[in-house]
Structure formats: structure tokens, C-alpha cells
Amino acid sequence: MHFLKGRDKNKIFYLLLMIPAFTIVGTCILLPLVKSIILSFQEYRMVGPIESRGKWTGFSNFLAVLHGNELSNALYITLIFVFFVVSLEFFFALGTALSLNSGISGLKQSKKNVLQTLILLPWVTPTVICALLWAWMFQPQYGVWNYLLLQLGLIHAPLGWLVDVSLALPSVIITALWRDLPFMFLMLFAGLQTIPREPYEAALIDGAGTLRRFVAITLPFLRNVIRTTLLMAIITNFKQFPLFWTLTQGGPMDRTTNLSVLTYKKAFINLDFGQAAAIATVWVFGLVLFALVYTRVFQSGERE
Amino acid sequence: MGTRTLKSIQVQRYLVPVTAWIFSGIVLLFLLFPLYWMFVSSFKTNLSLYRIPPQFFPLNPIGDNYVEIARSKAFLTYFGNNFLTSISTTFLTMSVSVLAGYALSRMRSKVADKVCVGLLSTQIFPVVGLIIALYTFFLYLGLLDTRTSLVLVLSATAIPFSTWLLKGFFDDLPLSLEEAAEIDGCGKLRILTDIVLPLSKPGLLAIGIYTFMVAWDDFLYCLTLIVSDSLRTLSVGISMRYLGEVSYDWAQVTTVSVIGSAPMYLLFLFFQRYMVQGLTAGAVKG
Numbered sequence: 230m231h232f233l234k235g236r237d238k239n240k241i242f243y244l245l246l247m248i249p250a251f252t253i254v255g256t257c258i259l260l261p262l263v264k265s266i267i268l269s270f271q272e273y274r275m276v277g278p279i280e281s282r283g284k285w286t287g288f289s290n291f292l293a294v295l296h297g298n299e300l301s302n303a304l305y306i307t308l309i310f311v312f313f314v315v316s317l318e319f320f321f322a323l324g325t326a327l328s329l330n331s332g333i334s335g336l337k338q339s340k341k342n343v344l345q346t347l348i349l350l351p352w353v354t355p356t357v358i359c360a361l362l363w364a365w366m367f368q369p370q371y372g373v374w375n376y377l378l379l380q381l382g383l384i385h386a387p388l389g390w391l392v393d394v395s396l397a398l399p400s401v402i403i404t405a406l407w408r409d410l411p412f413m414f415l416m417l418f419a420g421l422q423t424i425p426r427e428p429y430e431a432a433l434i435d436g437a438g439t440l441r442r443f444v445a446i447t448l449p450f451l452r453n454v455i456r457t458t459l460l461m462a463i464i465t466n467f468k469q470f471p472l473f474w475t476l477t478q479g480g481p482m483d484r485t486t487n488l489s490v491l492t493y494k495k496a497f498i499n500l501d502f503g504q505a506a507a508i509a510t511v512w513v514f515g516l517v518l519f520a521l522v523y524t525r526v527f528q529s530g531e532r533e
Numbered sequence: 534m535g536t537r538t539l540k541s542i543q544v545q546r547y548l549v550p551v552t553a554w555i556f557s558g559i560v561l562l563f564l565l566f567p568l569y570w571m572f573v574s575s576f577k578t579n580l581s582l583y584r585i586p587p588q589f590f591p592l593n594p595i596g597d598n599y600v601e602i603a604r605s606k607a608f609l610t611y612f613g614n615n616f617l618t619s620i621s622t623t624f625l626t627m628s629v630s631v632l633a634g635y636a637l638s639r640m641r642s643k644v645a646d647k648v649c650v651g652l653l654s655t656q657i658f659p660v661v662g663l664i665i666a667l668y669t670f671f672l673y674l675g676l677l678d679t680r681t682s683l684v685l686v687l688s689a690t691a692i693p694f695s696t697w698l699l700k701g702f703f704d705d706l707p708l709s710l711e712e713a714a715e716i717d718g719c720g721k722l723r724i725l726t727d728i729v730l731p732l733s734k735p736g737l738l739a740i741g742i743y744t745f746m747v748a749w750d751d752f753l754y755c756l757t758l759i760v761s762d763s764l765r766t767l768s769v770g771i772s773m774r775y776l777g778e779v780s781y782d783w784a785q786v787t788t789v790s791v792i793g794s795a796p797m798y799l800l801f802l803f804f805q806r807y808m809v810q811g812l813t814a815g816a817v818k819g
Contacts, residue, residue, distance in 0.1 A: 239639075239721075240640070242636075242721055243636035243637075243639060243640050244636070246632040246633060246635060246636035247632070247633045247636045247637070249628075249629045249632060249633070250629045250630060250632065250633035250692050250696055251633070253625075253629060253685060253688055253689050253692060254652065254655060254689050254692055254693060256670075256685075256689075257663075257667065257685055257686045257688075257689030257690075258655045258658060258663060258689050258690075259655070260666070260670070261663040261664075261665075261666035261667045261670065262658055262662070262663060262666070263666075264666035264669070264670070265662055265663065265665055265666040268665065268666060268669075273669075321560055324556050324557075324560070325556065325557045325560045325561075327553070328552075328553035328554070328556050328557040329553075329557055332549055332550060332552070332553025332554075332556075332557075333550055333553045333554060333557070334550060344557075344561070345809075346801075346802070346805060347561065347564070347565060348560075348561065348564055349801070349805075350564070350565070350568055350798065350801075351564050351567070351568065353746065353794075353797045353798060353800075353801045354568070354794045354797065355749060355750045355767070355768060355793055355794060355797060356750055356752060356768070357750075357752050357767075357768035357769075357771065357772050358768075358771075358790045358793050358794050360772075361771070361772070361775075361776070361786050361787075361790050362567055362568075362570070362571045362787070362790055363567065364776075365570075365571075365574065365783050365786060365787060366567060366570060368781075368783070370583075371582060371583050371584075371585065371587070371783075373570055373587055376585065376586060376587055380586075407563065407564065407567065410560070410564065411564065415809065415812070415813065416812075416813060419809070419813035420813075439549055464656070464657055467659075468659040468660070468661070470659075470660065470661055470752070470753055471752040471753065471768070474752075474756075475752075475772050475776070489659060489661045492659075492661045492662065492665075493661050493664075493753075496661075496664075496665045496668075497757060502665050502668075502669070505665050506662075506665050506666070509659070509661060509662035509665065510662075512659075512662075513657075513658060513659065513662050516657055516659075517657055520654070520657055
């Protein structure tokens with residue numbers, strides 16, 4: 230390739246280096262995405278004659294999916310779940326991060342590090358193990374939560390937690406909160422530690438109170454971290470599958486069937502890949518749209 | 534300063550630390566008690582697990598559960614498979630991301646930044662949505678129910694973030710060394726392996742551990758792509774074997790939970806610094 234100029238040669242070399250990564254991501258994420266959109270317009274059942282697989286059926290999968298209230302129920306469950314998990318974890322993570330960073334005065338860096346390590350432990354626990362552990366604590370007869378709540382006099386009869394129609398979703402929310410809070414804490418805590426001290430000292434001289442300093446200094450400095458972590462938390466929880474599947478399998482009475490569980494059930498229990506792909510297409514489209522709007526809104530806010 | 538503000542400052546002086554202590558204390562208790570409970574429960578027999586009131590401090594802890602698990606062939610298979618899959622995924626992801634991250638960093642162009650954002654945005658797509666198509670792919674290729682399929686898809690999950698993180702890391706390295714080596718006639722690949730990589734240990738550790746943890750945590754890919762019990766990984770293996778079949782043998786469930794989490798805790802305790810640096814660097818930068 231001696232006829233190529235040095236710059237072009239470099240470019241080709243760099244492009245070659247990227248091939249393996251892009252091949253893997255392309256074949257395992259992008260191609261399946263396209264294929265899944267194609268499947269949503271086809272009849273594709275894993276039971277019955279093979280010839281019927283791949284017949285084009287227009288929008289009939291989408292119509293079938295939109296017809297019942299399955300999809301709207303799953304969307305509702307997903308939104309409730311995301312809203313509660315994300316807002317609760319944001320509140321508690323921010324509170325803890327603020328407490329450890331400045332609230333408790335004179336906390337040494339080494340102690341802060343130890344506390345950070347302890348706080349992060351739930352987050353490194355494998356998701357399915359989190360689910361198993363909480364299933365054990367939610368166990369109606371011998372679970373520790375019922376025992377403690379009974380002892381404290383907060384309840385008068387053991388609760389059914391995961392099998393109770395109205396408690397199943399809150400139970401999954403608590404479990405997800407337990408696992409996700411540490412990560413949010415880590416991000417906010419790291420963000421807080423990058424804020425310089427001077428603005429606070431100046432504000433203190435001006436007589437600004439705790440709340441005032443928080444709103445005028447801390448929040449603006451944390452803006453980027455909050456933007457990124459909230460988006461990550463919303464996306465992760467929107468897609469949550471293993472917690473739901475291990476804890477409740479979507480029951481009781483579909484009260485914990487979120488979009489992921491519904492898609493999975495349609496595909497691998499009803500074995501209707503076409504309809505499952507249609508469901509997935511609808512909500513993936515929605516999620517991408519949301520992410521675009523979200524970053525747009527934050528960007529336009531930044532320019533002001 | 535009026536007396537009122539002076540008084541409110543006095544109140545804040547005590548109110549803030551007390552609230553901070555109580556708040557973080559409650560959160561810590563909420564986060565750590567379940568782990569303590571998992572640990573304690575694994576040292577009890579089923580008989581004592583089903584006792585009311587429960588023993589919060591077990592008087593005579595027993596290791597029988599651990600002995601039983603160590604003898605369980607099924608568990609050892611799952612654990613071994615998980616290890617093999619995670620190690621292979623980590624190896625593949627690291628080598629591929631180093632190349633791509635280096636290229637994207639040294640191209641020094643706006644396009645490279647866009648490509649990175651594009652890579653990262655693949656994280657939005659849910660596994661459940663992809664798995665339907667992946668299943669038909671692997672079925673067609675005859676790769677269904679093989680470890681290869683698992684390693685490939687898990688690498689695809691970890692590569693975007695790893696590449697992005699490494700690109701950021703390489704961006705911060707001084708170029709002068711590389712330029713000097715180039716003048717000396719050092720080949721491009723040699724520069725990468727002999728000069729850049731030794732300087733990038735923290736970044737490499739960060740993505741290595743991140744990838745290992747992503748792979749170790751996998752549930753859905755194994756649940757759908759693996760059919761044979763002998764190839765199953767930990768999460769699916771234990772949820773299938775210990776929930777349902779044995780109908781809630783909680784002593785065993787908590788014991789496998791402890792053993793299944795232990796590698797993660799160890800990795801985390803040893804390499805926490807790199808992981809935390811790697812993960813927070815991007816978010817704090819924005």
C-alpha cells in the first residue's frame with residue numbers, strides 16, 4: 230500500500246482495528262434489532278408447521294397486541310415501577326451522599342471510603358441472588374420482615390408480600406430499590422466530591438443557609454451527574470427482567486407483568502415470536518424516543 | 534447578622550449532623566441487614582430457619598449447608614460454567630475494546646465521538662427485545678445451546694461501555710511517547726502493546742472487572758439460549774434447581790447465594806478503586 234499517503238494509511242489501520250468490536254456489536258445487537266422489527270410484521274410461531282414461519286401479515290401482530298389490555302397493563306406496571314424505584318433511589322441516594330459528604334462534619338476520607346464500600350455491596354450482588362434473598366425475607370410464615378413488622382406492632386397478621394395482589398409490585402420495587410440505590414449513591418457521591426470548597430465558604434460568609442447553599446451551589450454543580458444517572462436508572466429499570474421473573478414470574482394476576490415479562494412470556498411461553506416482536510418494537514421505539522427527548526430537554530436547558 | 538439568623542445557624546449546626554447521621558444510618562441498615570441475613574441464614578439448618586422467633590445471632594452455626602453444596606455436582610457445574618463464560622467474555626471484550634478504543638481515540642475526529650455515542654446508545658435496547666431475533670439467528674447457525682453464543686452476546690453487551698471508557702482513557706495519555714516511538718520506526722501495533730497498554734492498567738482493570746461482573750450477572754441470555762443443564766450458568770441454574778424443584782429449601786438457597794456472590798465481593802473489595810474511578814469518570818465529566 231505504498232501508494233497511499235501516511236494519513237490515509239493511518240486511517241485504514243484504525244478502521245481495521247475497529248472491525249472486531251463493530252462486528253460483534255453489529256451481529257448481536259443491531260442485526261437482531263432489525264430482525265426483530267421484521268418479525269413483528271410476520272407470522273412466526275414456534276409451534277405448528279414450519280412453513281407458516283415468516284409469512285408477511287402486515288400490522289396484524291400490532292393490532293392483536295393492542296386489542297387486549299395486556300399491553301396497556303404492562304406499560305402501566307412498568308411506568309409505576311420505574312417512577313417509584315427511580316424517585317425513591319434518587320431521594321435516598323442523594324440524602325446519603327450529602328450526609329456522608331458534608332452533613333456529618335469531620336468524617337475522615339478513610340471512613341468515607343469504608344462506608345462507600347459497605348453501601349456498594351448490594352449493587353455487586355448478582356441480580357438473581359438479590360431476588361432469592363428478598364424472596365426469603367418476604368416469605369409469609371418464616372420471613373424476617375413479617376416477624377419484625379408484627380413485633381413492632383405495625384401489622385396484625387402476616388402479609389403475603391409476593392403473592393398478595395396489591396403488595397406484589399411494591400415488594401419488587403423495594404427489592405429493586407435495594408439493588409440500585411448504591412449505584413446512584415456512588416455517582417452522586419463522586420459528583421459531590423468534585424465540587425470545590427470556595428463557593429460554599431463565600432456563601433457562608435454571605436450568611437446563606439443550608440438549603441440555600443444546596444439549591445444555589447450543590448445542585449448546579451451536580452447537574453451533569455444527575456442528568457446521566459437518572460437516564461441510566463430510568464433505562465435500566467424500564468428493562469428490568471430478572472428481578473420480576475425470579476420473584477413473581479409476573480403474577481399474581483399479572484400485577485407484576487412489566488413490558489419485559491410480557492414480551493418474554495409471549496415469545497417463550499406462548500411461543501408466538503411475531504407478537505412478541507411487535508410488543509418489543511412498540512416499547513423499544515417508545516424508549517428511544519424518550520431518551521432523545523430527555524437529552525434534548527436537558528441540552529436546551531443547558532444553553533440558557 | 535440579626536439574632537434570628539444567628540439562632541437558625543445555631544440550630545442548623547446541630548440539626549444538620551443529627552439528621553445526616555439518622556438518615557445515613559437508616560439507609561445503611563436497609564442496605565446491609567439483608568446481606569447479614571443471607572449470611573446468617575446460610576449457617577442454619579432448615580429446622581432452625583423455620584423457627585419463630587428467628588435467631589438473629591445463631592447460637593450454634595453449622596457449616597453443613599456448605600459441605601452439601603460442595604458435594605453437589607449440579608452446583609459445581611453451574612459455578613464452573615459461570616466462571617468459564619465470564620472469563621471468556623472478559624478476555625474477548627477486553628481485546629476487542631482495546632483495539633476499537635485506541636482507534637477511536639487516535640483518529641481525533643468528531644466522527645469518532647459520534648461513533649462512541651452511537652455505540653453507547655445500543656445500551657437502550659432491551660435484551661428481551663433482541664433475544665427473540667437472536668434465538669432465530671443462533672437456531673439457524675446451529676449455535677443455540679452453546680457456550681460460544683453466550684460469550685458472543687455477553688461481549689456485545691459489554692463492548693460499547695468498555696470501548697467508550699478506554700477511548701476516554703487513551704485520550705488523556707500524553708501523545709509525545711507514541712510520537713517518539715514512531716520516529717524510532719516502531720510499528721503501530723507495537724506502540725499499542727508496548728507503550729500504550731502498560732500505561733493503561735487502571736483503565737484495563739476497570740473494564741475487565743466491569744465485563745466480568747456483567748457476564749457473571751447474566752440471567753436472560755442463559756435462560757433462553759441454553760437448553761442443556763450441563764451448560765447452564767449460575768443464575769439460571771440456581772433459580773431453576775433451588776426454587777421450585779426442591780420447593781424452597783431456604784438453607785440451600787441462602788448458601789448458594791453466599792457462594793454465588795462471594796467472587797463478586799472479592800473482586801470488588803480488591804479492585805474497588807479502579808472500578809469506581811472508571812465508572813464515575815464518565816458520569817462526572819458529563
